[in-house]
Amino acid sequence: MVEAINGLTGEVLLVSRDQTGRSVARSARLAVGGSRLAHLHVPCRATQWAVVLGMLVRLSDAAMGGSRAVAEGLLFKMRTQLVLSSVAALDRPSPSLGQHVASYWPPATFLVDLSAGTVAPFRRTLDVMHHGIVLARSSKAVVPAELVQRLPATRMEIRVPESEWNARRWLEVTSMDVSPDDVTSHVLHSGRWVRCDACGRPGLSSRCLFCEVELPGVPATAAVPATSSQGVVR
Known part of the structure; x- marks a missing residue:
């Protein structure tokens, strides 16, 4: 450097x-x-x-x-959301006991909104705003490929270490409602x-x-x- x-x-x-x-x-x-x-x-x-x-x-x-x-x-002005295959190691926001237990069942996926501080079941949709869209994801898909393809074409995808999140499969997306x-x-x-x-x-x-x-x-x-x-x- x-x-x-x-x-x-x-x-x-x-x-x-x-x-x-x-x-x-x-x-x-x-x-x-x-x-x-x-x-x-x-x-x-x-x-x-x-x-x-x-x-x-x-x-x-x-x-x-x-x-x-x-x-x-x-x-x-950013909204950052995650889709995680497990929230067992998530500490902020904190999942409920039921969500923690559900993390050990393979089909489970969770939607985490870091901006709102919420954890919820993932319903196969992402509410992404139209500016400043940046995406990162694990090599193993946690969401269907078509869901990512439906995101605005202005999105940018970056590569980060697999260990970015303590989950085997994950996706992170940030967006804004106003231009950066x-x-x-x-x-x-x-x-x-x-x-x-x-x-x-x-x-x-x-x-x-x-x-x-x-x-x-x-x-x-x-x-x-x-x-x-x-x-x-x-």
């Missing part, structure tokens, strides 16, 4: 979504040094992360200080930009992403729920 960063010009933003990625990003900052390297930690699921990265990579250097606000704005571009534009143009006292860069979040100094007069934002990987956004 250090070689990749050194090969880039201008300011660089490292983005992580789990503790391993966070440690790698921090080590890279120490190895590279200087003040052009920023780090943003965004705990989220893989499909959510794909949407966030897709927008952050398009930010200009001047707008990079708004990265955290953009990520939080996008996550707030519109959310990003709204955040960047409606937020209150403040200059960092240490490096002079403008930012929208409570802490400067480059020098990690608290920005004056910006309230701290709540952390978004969690989980795996790291990325480099230029």
Whole structure:
């Protein structure tokens, strides 16, 4: 990663979504040094992360200080659903005792809505919105192929480790009811930009992403729920 960063010009933003990625990003900052390297930690699921990265990579250097606000704005508008062959190892949201027991019967499948915090029997349908659609799934199908094919053609599918969910068969899909571009534009143009006292860069979040100094007069934002990987956004 250090070689990749050194090969880039201008300011660089490292983005992580789990503790391993966070440690790698921090080590890279120490190895590279200087003040052009920023780090943003965004705990989220893989499909959510794909949407966030897709927008952050398009930010200009001047707008990079708004990265955290953009990520939080996008996550707030997302709906992430899972279809799992078992919820026995699911802790958030928590399944009922009956659902936990049913997980040990092979035909059982469950629909988990991470945004609503609900677990229900899967009824062979997915209520997916029309923007920011990202899909990930296990190699063993948990839903009929035609169900995936009926999803909007604008969907993007990403590959993640089989171990992303503690179930033999699973599907994860994130969608939004508004365009990620519109959310990003709204955040960047409606937020209150403040200059960092240490490096002079403008930012929208409570802490400067480059020098990690608290920005004056910006309230701290709540952390978004969690989980795996790291990325480099230029």
